[in-house]
Amino acid sequence: MQVKGLHSGYGKVPILHDVSFHIDERETVAVIGPNGAGKSTLLKTIAGLVKLTSGELYFDGHNITGTSPDQLVRLGIALVPEGGRPFANMSVIDNLRMGAYSKREVLKTGVLDELFEIFPRLKERAKQMARTLSGGERQMLAIARGLVSRPKMIMLDEPSLGLAPNLVDEIYEKICALRNELGLTVLLIEQNTNYALELASRCYVLENGRIVMEGSSAEMSGSEHIKKHYLGL
Amino acid sequence: MTETAIQGIITGVLMGMIYALIALGISIIFGVMNVVNFAHGDFVMFSMYLSYVLGTALVWDAVQTPLLTFPILLIFGLIVYYLIIDRTLRQLYVVQLAATVGLQIMMRAAALVIWRGQPRALQYSFIQGNFEIFGFQVLTSRFVAAVISLIFIAAVAYFMNKTWAGAAMRAASDDLDAATLMGVNYHRTYALTFALGSALTAIAGGLLMSFQQTDPVGGIRFGFLSWCVLALAGLGSIPGLIAAGAIVGVAESLQVTFFNPQGRLLAVYAIFILVLWLKPRGLFGRK
Ligand SMILES: Nc1ncnc2c1ncn2[C@@H]1O[C@H](COP(=O)(O)OP(=O)(O)OP(=O)(O)O)[C@@H](O)[C@H]1O
Ligand SMILES: [Mg+2]
Numbered sequence: 371m372q373v374k375g376l377h378s379g380y381g382k383v384p385i386l387h388d389v390s391f392h393i394d395e396r397e398t399v400a401v402i403g404p405n406g407a408g409k410s411t412l413l414k415t416i417a418g419l420v421k422l423t424s425g426e427l428y429f430d431g432h433n434i435t436g437t438s439p440d441q442l443v444r445l446g447i448a449l450v451p452e453g454g455r456p457f458a459n460m461s462v463i464d465n466l467r468m469g470a471y472s473k474r475e476v477l478k479t480g481v482l483d484e485l486f487e488i489f490p491r492l493k494e495r496a497k498q499m500a501r502t503l504s505g506g507e508r509q510m511l512a513i514a515r516g517l518v519s520r521p522k523m524i525m526l527d528e529p530s531l532g533l534a535p536n537l538v539d540e541i542y543e544k545i546c547a548l549r550n551e552l553g554l555t556v557l558l559i560e561q562n563t564n565y566a567l568e569l570a571s572r573c574y575v576l577e578n579g580r581i582v583m584e585g586s587s588a589e590m591s592g593s594e595h596i597k598k599h600y601l602g603l
Numbered sequence: 604m605t606e607t608a609i610q611g612i613i614t615g616v617l618m619g620m621i622y623a624l625i626a627l628g629i630s631i632i633f634g635v636m637n638v639v640n641f642a643h644g645d646f647v648m649f650s651m652y653l654s655y656v657l658g659t660a661l662v663w664d665a666v667q668t669p670l671l672t673f674p675i676l677l678i679f680g681l682i683v684y685y686l687i688i689d690r691t692l693r694q695l696y697v698v699q700l701a702a703t704v705g706l707q708i709m710m711r712a713a714a715l716v717i718w719r720g721q722p723r724a725l726q727y728s729f730i731q732g733n734f735e736i737f738g739f740q741v742l743t744s745r746f747v748a749a750v751i752s753l754i755f756i757a758a759v760a761y762f763m764n765k766t767w768a769g770a771a772m773r774a775a776s777d778d779l780d781a782a783t784l785m786g787v788n789y790h791r792t793y794a795l796t797f798a799l800g801s802a803l804t805a806i807a808g809g810l811l812m813s814f815q816q817t818d819p820v821g822g823i824r825f826g827f828l829s830w831c832v833l834a835l836a837g838l839g840s841i842p843g844l845i846a847a848g849a850i851v852g853v854a855e856s857l858q859v860t861f862f863n864p865q866g867r868l869l870a871v872y873a874i875f876i877l878v879l880w881l882k883p884r885g886l887f888g889r890k
Contacts, residue, residue: 419780440786449784457777459839460770468774471767472786515785 371523371555376425378415384423385411386579393523398549398556400570400587402563402600408579409559410452413525416557417449418442430522443472446522452559453531454512458501462492465500465511469518476520485514488548506537510544517548523555530562538562542569563600567591575600610739611860612853617741619832619852620749620756623845625807625825626832627756628800631763634838635776635796638688638699642707644826646801649710650676650808651817655723658812665725665812666747672805680801684794692793707822714819724816748810753845755806759799760841772796827868828855831875837888846887850874 371393379385385408393399403409414420416427418439427434429445437445448469456465466485470477486493489510495503500511509529516524529545530538542565549556549569560566567573567587575583575596583595590596597603629643640646653675654668687706691699730744763769771792774782779789807825811817828851836847851871858870878886 417784419783438786438788439783440788443786451781451784455778455781457774457781459777460773464770464773468770468782468785471771471774474767 371430371557372428373416374426374428376412376415376422376427378411378420378422378425380411380420384579386415389425389576389579389581391574391581391584393555393557395522396553396555397572398558398570400558400560400566400573401576402560402566402573403576404599405561407576409576410527411579412576413449413451413527413557413559416525417447419449440472443519443521446520447525448516448519448521448523449525450512450516450527450529452527454509456500456503456508456511456515459499461497461499462503462511463496465515466492466518469515473519476518479520481518481520485517488544489514506533506540509533509537509541513541513545513548517552520552521554523557525557525559527559528561529558530560530565538565545569563596606739607860608857611856613739613741614745615853615856616849617745617749617852618856619848619850620752620845621807621810621848622825622828622832622851623848624752624756624803624810626829626836626844626848627759627841628803629829630800630833630836630838630844631759631772632797632800633833635772636688636692636793638692638797639703640688640706640797640800641700641703641826642710642822643800643804643829644824645707645710645714645822646676646679646804647808647811647825648714648817648819648822649679650805651812651821652714652718652723653805654809654812655725655817658725664727664729665809666728666730666751667809668812669806669809672809673802676805677798677802680798681794683801684797688797689790689793707826711819711822718819720819722816722818725812728813730813742814744814748813751806751810755803756841756845759803762799768792768795824868828871831871833885834875835878835886837885840887843885843887847885 374390376386376389377384389412401409401412411420415422418437429447432445434442434445457468466482467477491507492511492514495507500508503511513529529541533541546569548554558566558570567590570587573585573587573590574581625647629640632638632640650672653672654665657663657668657671658665687702691702728744730747733740733742763773771782771787774785775787775789775792783789832844832847832851835850836843854870854874855867858867
């Protein structure tokens with residue numbers, strides 16, 4: 371995945387300025403940054419929810435600039451949005467099926483059973499409406515829904531948002547296991563910098579819509595700027 | 604006295620099923636798209652005229668006419684969606700209001716011009732007479748209309764719950780951005796929703812024409828009745844919609860039986876206001 375000179379925003383309001391970065395196949399890369407930096411906007415732009423004003427996106431050797439969301443799903447890109455956002459008035463199983471909306475043939479490959487094995491809680495609650503799930507279950511449902519289409523790359527927008535610390539550990543264990551098992555490329559956004567640096571091999575820092583730092587997670591952990599502003603040390 | 608009342612309740616419940624069918628149309632349009640189609644009642648009026656025209660020309664029974672009016676209204680709904688509604692979606696709410704109220708006025712004017720304001724009715728129906736249950740008279744045409752309404756309500760529920768297009772509609776209703784992420788093209792999903800909601804008025808129109816006449820201003824009444832049904836039912840519950848249809852039908856029918864038929868909508872409005880005070884989210888809706 372490669373992003374070159376990306377500019378985007380909402381209407382006339384520019385948010386991202388000349389953002390460039392890359393993720394290798396099967397790599398996990400984190401983007402960290404303060405509130406309002408434009409992290410979610412970055413993922414929404416890649417997923418085709420927000421129109422970019424200029425710049426180019428490449429995935430798997432294809433130029434995917436301006437590709438519609440359903441085509442992106444078919445190419446193997448999935449976004450788990452901030453807060454998960456499962457369909458509240460649909461059952462767990464219907465939520466998961468919606469994950470295959472643009473790639474219905476995957477349902478015949480036993481993907482739901484595989485996901486139920488990884489998330490047994492979702493299997494127990496399969497018939498329940500998503501609005502009746504707990505926050506952690508909802509996040510798991512959102513991640514599972516993102517994985518139904520068997521993406522090559524998954525983008526996770528703050529999967530720990532609003533979860534109790536022990537649940538954050540659980541979610542990250544699952545993400546780590548899934549990544550290794552499925553050979554996923556992961557683009558992670560996280561306020562919880564410790565978790566981000568632990569899961570990712572490399573990291574970018576986004577501030578005010580610009581990338582201001584990049585480096586391996588080890589380098590980042592050692593950086594004074596990161597220590598001061600992101601790790602609270 | 605009680606016998607007359609029971610008779611009125613039977614008539615009202617049967618009529619209420621048609622109201623529920625009409626309200627289902629605005630319910631899916633409002634639920635999925637968050638669009639209030641003020642012309643919905645006039646779609647019913649328009650469908651009734653179409654049934655009249657086709658029924659007369661082809662010598663068909665009123666209840667057969669939806670075979671043709673259903674696809675016509677489906678296409679009409681698509682045209683209205685792409686020409687008007689789609690343009691109003693991300694605009695101020697008043698734009699939508701002006702667009703659909705304007706459509707209502709235009710349809711009424713068109714009906715006045717084309718049919719010269721005369722009420723029209725179909726001459727003959729092969730669904731004749733009445734039958735007796737526990738000593739009460741039931742008009743066969745009303746009974747058939749209620750049963751067909753229920754069948755179509757069930758069919759729409761099946762469509763919403765068991766097909767990909769229905770799932771896309773439910774998903775778009777819950778969270779449009781998340782649905783878009785799944786690859787739902789909301790313009791297409793909205794167009795289908797609006798067309799389906801509109802086409803339900805074709806079924807209702809055909810059924811209504813099997814026992815009553817149509818006139819150019821009849822749309823006001825159907826619009827109002829179906830809004831009341833939806834407000835009583837709340838969003839998202841099909842059994843609630845059927846129950847609310849029955850309540851509204853009975854209120855109207857009892858008013859006609861015991862008081863002045865001219866004020867038939869007053870009783871419905873009174874019940875609506877009462878529910879607004881007691882349960883503003885509707886009697887059966889979610890949350
Ligand atoms: N739908 C929108 N319309 C207009 N402006 C928006 C919209 N969504 C976000 N913004 C603005 O864009 C900027 C970046 O928002 P974004 O959600 O990308 O930040 P973020 O880095 O994800 O923040 P957080 O850490 O709080 O999630 C903010 O100033 C926000 O007010
Ligand atoms: Mg964000």
